[in-house]
């Protein structure tokens with residue numbers, strides 16, 4: 001599937017500390033098949049013709065090694081490596097402003113989602129070009145409960161309306177920038193980019209994600225990601 005032909009900018013956010021992973025090294029720099037997770041992620045966008053530019057947002061202490069990755073792995077679409085903020089939303093706001101002024105369409109992607117496929121990214125881009133704002137998502141497989149602070153279930157939302165949200169999240173660039181500025185003014189902090197757009201009252205669509213587009217978050221995610229990468233290599237022959 002081809003995206004509609006627009007050239008896109010991508011903000012890859014990788015300025016988190018990976019607290020839930022619990023490793024001394026931030027999780028985005030852990031190796032998957034001898035390559036940092038973040039490099040796998042960046043290589044995915046490097047390979048897509050529709051992507052004109054990537055802005056990489058990282059921790060202050062990591063800019064030098066990331067600039068080194070850019071040259072060592074030939075990541076020529078990475079135009080800048082910037083220092084992120086204290087929350088993901090702040091890192092996104094820093095990155096989006098840095099995209100070239102000619103970029104009209106922008107995606108945000110977690111540096112720790114290295115397994116996203118080009119087909120899934122394209123579905124998200126196409127949906128955003130139709131609707132202005134779209135995110136990858138998959139229907140939840142488990143029954144989800146709301147549980148109170150004493151550990152007692154308070155409700156069981158209808159699973160048919162529940163989706164697990166992934167990245168990329170794709171927008172007309174001006175819409176996302178406006179939404180992030182509004183969120184900042186209102187003191188609104190969301191855990192994803194769509195939340196800021198929703199906060200403005202603008203609808204966000206979902207595009208079909210993939211269950212394998214995992215966010216590497218806790219230690220058990222690492223062997224699963226290794227397994228998925230190895231399976232893909234075997235399939236390619």
Ligand SMILES: Nc1ccn([C@@H]2O[C@H](COP(=O)(O)OP(=O)(O)OP(=O)(O)O)[C@@H](O)[C@H]2O)c(=O)n1
Nearest residue numbers: 013014015016017018019020086087088091111
């Ligand atoms: N201030 C922050 C916080 C997070 N992120 C990035 O947002 C993505 C998704 O966040 P998450 O998985 O929660 O990463 P961490 O914040 O690093 O993890 P944790 O919450 O376990 O500390 C990651 O690529 C992370 O590096 C970021 O750029 N800036």
Ligand SMILES: C[C@](O)(CO)[C@H](O)COP(=O)(O)O
Nearest residue numbers: 088110165166167191192215
């Ligand atoms: C953006 C995201 O990856 C969508 O699933 C997620 O919301 C990031 O949230 P986290 O709290 O930083 O893991």
